[in-house]
Amino acid sequence: MTISFIIECVDCSENYRIRYGMGNNFPQSASFQCTECSKKIKIGFKSKGEDRIIEGCRFIENGGFEKDVKVVNLHPEIPTDKDRLNDPSLFQTMGLFQQLNNSNADIFKFKELQYIWSQFYSEWIKIEPLLRIVAKKNKDELKRLKNIDFDVFSDEFHQWLGIFIRGKKDNIFEKINTEFLSIDSSEIKNYLNNEDKLIKQIYALCNVYMRHSENFQSTIFHQKYGWELTSDMTANVHWEDIESVYGDLYEIVGDLLTIPTMINNIKQGRDFDQFNTPGFTLDKFLKTDKAGRGTNFQSNPNLKQLTEFYFPWLRNGTHHKNSTFNSDTHEIILGVGKGGGTEKKINLIEYVRACNELFEVGIILSSLILHLKK
Ligand SMILES: [Zn+2]
Numbered sequence: 001m002t003i004s005f006i007i008e009c010v011d012c013s014e015n016y017r018i019r020y021g022m023g024n025n026f027p028q029s030a031s032f033q034c035t036e037c038s039k040k041i042k043i044g045f046k047s048k049g050e051d052r053i054i055e056g057c058r059f060i061e062n063g064g065f066e067k068d069v070k071v072v073n074l075h076p077e078i079p080t081d082k083d084r085l086n087d088p089s090l091f092q093t094m095g096l097f098q099q100l101n102n103s104n105a106d107i108f109k110f111k112e113l114q115y116i117w118s119q120f121y122s123e124w125i126k127i128e129p130l131l132r133i134v135a136k137k138n139k140d141e142l143k144r145l146k147n148i149d150f151d152v153f154s155d156e157f158h159q160w161l162g163i164f165i166r167g168k169k170d171n172i173f174e175k176i177n178t179e180f181l182s183i184d185s186s187e188i189k190n191y192l193n194n195e196d197k198l199i200k201q202i203y204a205l206c207n208v209y210m211r212h213s214e215n216f217q218s219t220i221f222h223q224k225y226g227w228e229l230t231s232d233m234t235a236n237v238h239w240e241d242i243e244s245v246y247g248d249l250y251e252i253v254g255d256l257l258t259i260p261t262m263i264n265n266i267k268q269g270r271d272f273d274q275f276n277t278p279g280f281t282l283d284k285f286l287k288t289d290k291a292g293r294g295t296n297f298q299s300n301p302n303l304k305q306l307t308e309f310y311f312p313w314l315r316n317g318t319h320h321k322n323s324t325f326n327s328d329t330h331e332i333i334l335g336v337g338k339g340g341g342t343e344k345k346i347n348l349i350e351y352v353r354a355c356n357e358l359f360e361v362g363i364i365l366s367s368l369i370l371h372l373k374k
């Protein structure tokens with residue numbers, strides 16, 4: 001369903017006719033920049049019904065239709081064609097159905113997947129306090145305050161992960177799980193049960209992403225179905241709202257990659273904390289630069305996929321505030337390399353995808369860690 005209404009930019013009074021494609025998930029929002037004054041304008045719904053999000057603009061009741069008002073197409077959950085952002089005849093869901101048709105996807109399965117995906121945020125609201133108590137306090141406090149055993153919580157977290165990875169053709173969870181089961185190391189379990197840093201990292205990971213999750217919806221089904229995301233697509237999100245997300249996820253995932261590293265050490269016939277280089281131990285590994293955290297297991301076909309979207313250049317380019325967004329081309333221009341002197345471009349839609357992929361690795365490793373801490 002596409003709803004249409006007129007708004008006015010609060011800073012420069014420019015009028016726009018918004019054609020907003022309703023999504024399935026709540027909260028939902030879509031943003032664009034005022035073409036005149038660059039003000040961020042955000043439209044959306046906190047919940048089903050009339051609980052609207054409106055920022056940077058105001059509604060014009062019954063106005064504007066008679067005038068030649070600029071059209072802006074917005075959809076919170078589907079990529080928009082860059083060339084048709086202002087096309088009054090665009091219906092984005094038609095593109096989605098075309099996509100389903102081209103890939104011979106079952107429409108009923110798609111609807112089911114869509115319904116299950118719509119629970120991801122509401123399930124997080126249930127899990128967040130439990131994870132917070134475990135991360136900031138401990139398992140005993142979880143039992144005392146919520147009367148929930150850690151094992152039960154761990155299973156609930158795993159079900160939540162299941163919503164995220166459901167429908168994805170390439171299942172990296174199965175692969176890492178297979179690797180762990182092949183060694184089933186009690187040393188790794190002991191190590192995890194005697195440290196409490198990683199569970200704090202898990203809480204931070206989920207918060208970083210879930211605080212901004214409405215901005216990362218547009219590529220979810222493309223990723224689940226393996227549909228190509230092309231450079232002529234963009235996401236209706238505001239760059240400054242999400243520019244630090246990738247770097248924050250990267251830092252945390254860099255720590256969580258300790259687990260596949262330990263698994264790989266054992267697979268290669270060493271103790272979990274002993275590396276290929278004699279004298280190089282886990283303590284030393286944990287002090288290394290995050291860029292090399294996936295190096296250890298690159299020869300393991302079941303593990304190497306964990307770093308497919310772990311990009312030091314994207315982390316460096318965005319984390320040092322060395323990035324700008326070009327609102328005409330929808331590209332992010334990053335300063336990369338030594339001192340940030342080399343320019344590299346990435347499309348906004350690719351950035352959104354990279355955040356989703358990196359978060360996926362993060363919750364997969366989180367769920368495994370919580371399972372091993374049982
Ligand atoms: Zn304006």
